[in-house]
Amino acid sequence: MESWQHVQVHICRILGIQLIFLVGFGFCMSSSFVSCEVGRCTSNVGSTNQSLNIPPYFEKYITKSYFDKYDSLLDSDFLDFISHELFPGSCELLLDNLNLVLRLSVQQRSLIGDGSHRHLSSSFRFNIQSELIAELPIHFCEAIIIEKLPYGIFADPFELQHLLQRGVFMDAAVFGDTNLELPSVHSNRSLVEVHMDVDLNTFSRHKDGLEINIDLPLHIRYPPLEESGYSSIELGAPDLFMRCSIEAKSHNQSCLLMLKDNGVALGNGPVVWRVPSGIKAHARAVSIVTFISAILSTLSIVLTSVYYSSTKLCKNLKQS
Amino acid sequence: MDVRSLLLFSALLRVLLIIYGEWQDAHMEVRYTDVDYLVFSDAASLVASGKSPYQRSTYRYSPLLAFLLVPNSIIHPSWGKFLFSASDLLVGLFIHTILELRKVPENLCACALMVWLFNPFTFSIGTRGNCEPIVCAMILWIIICLMNGKVLQAAFWYGLVVHFRIYPIIYSIPIILVLDPHCFRYGLKPALSSWVGQGNSTQSIPSTAVPDSCGIWIALTSMFTRARILFGLISGAVFFAFTGLFFYLYRWEFLHEALLYHLTRTDPRHNFSIYFYHIYLHYEHEFSVVERLISFLPQFLVQLVLIICFAQDLPFCFFAQTVAFVAFNKVITAQYFVWFFCLLPLILPWSNMKLKWTGLSCILLWMGTQTHWLTWGYLLEFKGKNVFLELWIASILFLAANTFVLIKIIRYHTYSPLFQRLEFSSSDNDLREGKKSI
Numbered sequence: 198m199e200s201w202q203h204v205q206v207h208i209c210r211i212l213g214i215q216l217i218f219l220v221g222f223g224f225c226m227s228s229s230f231v232s233c234e235v236g237r238c239t240s241n242v243g244s245t246n247q248s249l250n251i252p253p254y255f256e257k258y259i260t261k262s263y264f265d266k267y268d269s270l271l272d273s274d275f276l277d278f279i280s281h282e283l284f285p286g287s288c289e290l291l292l293d294n295l296n297l298v299l300r301l302s303v304q305q306r307s308l309i310g311d312g313s314h315r316h317l318s319s320s321f322r323f324n325i326q327s328e329l330i331a332e333l334p335i336h337f338c339e340a341i342i343i344e345k346l347p348y349g350i351f352a353d354p355f356e357l358q359h360l361l362q363r364g365v366f367m368d369a370a371v372f373g374d375t376n377l378e379l380p381s382v383h384s385n386r387s388l389v390e391v392h393m394d395v396d397l398n399t400f401s402r403h404k405d406g407l408e409i410n411i412d413l414p415l416h417i418r419y420p421p422l423e424e425s426g427y428s429s430i431e432l433g434a435p436d437l438f439m440r441c442s443i444e445a446k447s448h449n450q451s452c453l454l455m456l457k458d459n460g461v462a463l464g465n466g467p468v469v470w471r472v473p474s475g476i477k478a479h480a481r482a483v484s485i486v487t488f489i490s491a492i493l494s495t496l497s498i499v500l501t502s503v504y505y506s507s508t509k510l511c512k513n514l515k516q517s
Numbered sequence: 518m519d520v521r522s523l524l525l526f527s528a529l530l531r532v533l534l535i536i537y538g539e540w541q542d543a544h545m546e547v548r549y550t551d552v553d554y555l556v557f558s559d560a561a562s563l564v565a566s567g568k569s570p571y572q573r574s575t576y577r578y579s580p581l582l583a584f585l586l587v588p589n590s591i592i593h594p595s596w597g598k599f600l601f602s603a604s605d606l607l608v609g610l611f612i613h614t615i616l617e618l619r620k621v622p623e624n625l626c627a628c629a630l631m632v633w634l635f636n637p638f639t640f641s642i643g644t645r646g647n648c649e650p651i652v653c654a655m656i657l658w659i660i661i662c663l664m665n666g667k668v669l670q671a672a673f674w675y676g677l678v679v680h681f682r683i684y685p686i687i688y689s690i691p692i693i694l695v696l697d698p699h700c701f702r703y704g705l706k707p708a709l710s711s712w713v714g715q716g717n718s719t720q721s722i723p724s725t726a727v728p729d730s731c732g733i734w735i736a737l738t739s740m741f742t743r744a745r746i747l748f749g750l751i752s753g754a755v756f757f758a759f760t761g762l763f764f765y766l767y768r769w770e771f772l773h774e775a776l777l778y779h780l781t782r783t784d785p786r787h788n789f790s791i792y793f794y795h796i797y798l799h800y801e802h803e804f805s806v807v808e809r810l811i812s813f814l815p816q817f818l819v820q821l822v823l824i825i826c827f828a829q830d831l832p833f834c835f836f837a838q839t840v841a842f843v844a845f846n847k848v849i850t851a852q853y854f855v856w857f858f859c860l861l862p863l864i865l866p867w868s869n870m871k872l873k874w875t876g877l878s879c880i881l882l883w884m885g886t887q888t889h890w891l892t893w894g895y896l897l898e899f900k901g902k903n904v905f906l907e908l909w910i911a912s913i914l915f916l917a918a919n920t921f922v923l924i925k926i927i928r929y930h931t932y933s934p935l936f937q938r939l940e941f942s943s944s945d946n947d948l949r950e951g952k953k954s955i
Contacts, residue, residue, distance in 0.1 A: 311899060311900050311901050312897075312898050312899040312900050312901040313897075313898050313899070313901065314898075314899070354574075355555060355559070375574060376574070377574070377575065378575070378784070378786070380785050380786075380797070380800055382800060382801050383800070419785055419786060419797060419800075421801070422798065422801070426903040427903060471901065472901065473897060473901060473902060473903035473904070473905065474903070475794070475797050475798050475905055476903075476905070476906075477798070479794070479798060479905070479906060480798040480799065483794050483795050483798055483906075483909060484795050484798075484799075486913070487791050487792060487794075487795045487909075487913075488811065488812075490791055490913050490916060490917075491791065491812075491815040491845065491916075492815060494815065494844070494845070494916055494917070494919075494920040495814075495815040495818055495819050495845075497920050497924060498819050498822070498823075498841060498920060498923060498924065498927075499818060499819065499822045501924045501927050501928065502822050502823055502826040502827070502837075502927060503822065503826060505826075505927050505928060505930075506826035506827060506932065509931075509932040
């Protein structure tokens with residue numbers, strides 16, 4: 198028994214020494230940490246280009262520079278950003294050719310699942326003129342899908358990272374308000390940028406054209422209070438881009454093309470997420486009953502404690 | 518079954534669960550691993566690459582935890598789970614040590630130990646990657662240090678555990694009170710009151726007995742004993758030293774995420790607390806100081822009364838305080854239950870409650886109201902039904918169940934102060950019950 202006690206003491210001493218060691222180790226590791234400015238950090242999945250001088254279309258994530266410039270996501274600001282900052286002049290000839298070659302024909306979107314955690318399933322089909330595409334000096338292409346999430350809906354960047362590790366997407370990042378815990382009232386919008394690998398040469402042999410399918414897990418924040426008890430949130434259409442690496446004389450160059458819907462309507466109407474919300478009419482009754490319950494519980498415990506501790510005290514005094 | 522076999526079997530069970538957890542994470546959509554474990558691991562990998570753990574959003578713990586999990590990136594991602602499960606087993610060892618010191622019969626020790634080791638909630642929490650077993654182990658170690666008269670050690674670990682997890686601050690006053698000069702002398706091992714059979718209280722008179730009017734001044738001045746002063750100073754110094762160190766390293770981000778967030782936390786999302794719906798319905802406007810005070814008052818009052826009534830019976834006081842603290846908190850998540858589960862085996866040998874049918878009714882009521890709440894929670898979160906009102910009523914019922922169970926435990930508990938009253942002669946050299954401690 199004594200040796201067992203010594204073992205116990207020994208274990209505890211080792212734990213204490215290890216704890217001190219780890220603190221010192223952590224101190225050394227932290228001596229060159231990267232500071233993170235509160236409020237400006239986004240939980241991007243994957244590394245991002247730190248240089249501010251590189252044009253947005255060259256950056257890994259084309260929408261990152263929007264959030265470098267603006268604090269929150271506004272549709273008007275984002276449209277300006279797309280129009281004025283995303284498209285370089287030097288790729289005009291290629292982009293005009295790509296526009297002729299690639300046309301969006303169908304897009305379908307639906308929300309799969311129930312409750313606060315669902316999947317946004319999107320499907321896009323493009324017609325391809327295969328005889329023209331072979332003439333273009335394209336090295337590699339990727340489809341970039343930008344989902345501008347409305348207030349109240351968010352994507353979990355760590356969940357997306359898990360999907361990346363499983364190879365579901367080529368790349369993905371979340372920008373904007375990535376605080377997963379705040380209700381809609383105190384949160385801002387966010388944006389998801391998803392990259393999918395596209396091999397135009399392979400798809401050019403398909404008669405049906407190029408199809409891209411994305412299944413994006415989304416979550417809902419607590420919505421503002423509603424009299425009806427439900428809140429409806431509409432998910433707008435995504436922005437679609439194709440970024441291709443082309444072979445130029447001296448170096449490879451990236452060109453970005455925005456794929457317009459050409460007036461193609463969504464296959465099955467707008468996507469609406471119906472969310473349960475608190476009812477303002479409950480507020481007064483809930484507050485009153487909550488505090489009465491707390492008071493009653495408090496009184497029960499207090500009275501029991503006082504009664505039984507004084508009973509035990511008297512019993513002890515009698516026994517002694 | 519002897520204690521060694523129990524611990525070995527428990528260790529094997531936990532290893533198998535960790536291995537199964539890895540398989541489930543890799544092959545099934547629903548993970549076995551707790552989301553919090555991924556947060557800790559990400560923070561640890563940030564620390565391993567020389568960055569701040571607070572770059573990981575929702576990491577709201579001491580950097581110490583991230584340091585402890587650095588081997589996740591170096592050795593294996595399951596390192597943390599093994600560490601937490603080892604702490605879980607250490608809790609079992611400490612439970613046995615405490616009961617043995619109080620001369621509880623071996624069969625009762627084993628039964629009490631099984632309540633912790635084979636509680637499904639307990640063994641799943643460590644194997645899923647939750648860090649609470651580390652906190653539980655530290656708290657039990659503090660009790661052991663006090664029982665062995667090692668005030669400085671107890672103070673060190675107490676300062677550390679409050680830095681690690683703020684809630685143990687509620688134990689500060691009972692610890693100070695239990696270092697009663699009538700029972701505890703600095704530098705000497707205190708005499709522990711032993712288990713004398715269920716239904717029988719110890720001979721010791723609690724030293725919280727009210728002094729006569731002439732001795733109030735003496736009572737007040739005698740409150741400031743060497744043991745109490747040293748405990749307060751050392752634990753405070755340790756807390757501020759660790760806090761200061763990490764503030765130097767990580768600045769306001771550390772202070773906000775690891776400390777201030779927990780002190781001011783109100784979560785409008787559904788949880789077991791009765792306050793969640795009230796908070797959600799009023800989230801659009803800030804709560805006034807009066808509203809915050811009113812919601813804090815029940816918690817404050819219950820803690821105060823429990824301390825005054827039961828401080829000398831330290832394990833029981835800790836248990837009752839923790840149950841009440843969790844029940845009246847503004848946010849309650851399932852991981853908080855382990856805070857009092859680790860203390861339950863320490864009070865069971867002193868309980869007269871029979872399993873049939875009082876004990877069973879407490880267990881069924883507590884689990885039943887929890888299951889009831891979870892049903893409505895499932896309908897809200899996974900089926901999108903507006904059941905806020907029903908869910909809130911379920912949380913009220915859960916509070917009622919917690920209150921009922923706590924009242925029953927108090928009712929059937931045999932009050933047993935931790936330390937025996939010392940008998941002094943006129944000279945300090947003639948202590949009859951004291952033993953030298955290291």
